[in-house]
Amino acid sequence: MAVRPAGIVDAALGILDAYGLADLSMRRIADALGVQAAAIYWHFANKQTLLAAVSDAILAGQAGWDDQLSLEVWARDLRGVLLAHRDGAELVAASLAVGLCERIPDAGAVAAFESHGWQPDEAGRAARAIVHFILGHVIQEQTRQNLLAVGVLAPPTEALDEEGFELGLRMLISGARAVAAGRDSRVDGSDGEPDVSYAV
Amino acid sequence: MAVRPAGIVDAALGILDAYGLADLSMRRIADALGVQAAAIYWHFANKQTLLAAVSDAILAGQAGWDDQLSLEVWARDLRGVLLAHRDGAELVAASLAVGLCERIPDAGAVAAFESHGWQPDEAGRAARAIVHFILGHVIQEQTRQNLLAVGVLAPPTEALDEEGFELGLRMLISGARAVAAGRDSRVDGSDGEPDVSYAV
């Protein structure tokens, strides 16, 4: 009968989808399992650690990295994975910030940049920039979904914003190409003038 | 003697800077004012509304938009304003998400894009992409600052990440130029092939 960590994570995911992050309390999770809240502390050190495990479960839906994949497909997949669970982006962002996640969503983007010749440091920074955008954008979308569900925001306002996502993505990715091109032209020993001006 | 809304916001900012967002409770704010927690509800409908007012106070430090300003200067100013108060980015992000802020930090960037000929819709989307990146990046920096202060993260890890910020900013801004260039070349009636490929 023993409650297992995986079962606790599943119960938490169920409550998340049904009631949202604000109602995801230790007592509610325990109730869903037919157990006392204190029992969860035998399996998880604290709520943050449990939430990190839930984040990992959400990110487990991410497609594995593949050299064939484009950065855009990878980014759209991450957005989809976050959208698949209510408040998914906010939960993952919080867990990521405190650094308790095992799965790092950046990994695929880092590999993509490195496979195009970026140094590890810069690849990490570029990947994180994209992840920040995706998390922020999806948090906005899911907040709107919640407000629509409660009725404080009324149609025809749409929660999802595909165009906004695609534009931000295009900016980041073609911007990355410009940055790389500027760096290469300098390394190649051209005129020394960067061929990319950063003023908009 | 009456406690005034501005005084409540000031007290909240003081507690935010001294103890962080997690300790910013209605009871603590009331204590700092020598008043009961319930008294605050005469001046603010609820905690969210008060936090939105605090966010507005933080964003009041933003430099006004000026045609002379570059997008980069504007973005660095926003980062500075958020960094000026403990957990400033997280607080502003939360208030912005629920849509209770009076001040919208995007405004300057929207004006910048529009002054370069962008349509209002696209200018808004591009500006929001940049704001999402800035908020996400600064939240990460301030989370690190908190972890360093508590000692769970140890030096030589640095909380601030200027390089990461500058790279992300460069990607977004030169990416915006590329997007605009691609759109113009299409409008101009060139070969119809976009001159910007989106694969990295």
Added chain:
DNA sequence: ACCTGAACACCGTTCAAGT
């Protein structure tokens, strides 16, 4: 090993009643 019962120190919010 795994869970309960009960407590501790908090929360946001409401509302009658005071001044």
Added chain:
DNA sequence: ACCTGAACACCGTTCAAGT
């Protein structure tokens, strides 16, 4: 008009004690 006192319905977490 503005605030208090007291309550309501919650939190996360700890820990002795049970099985």
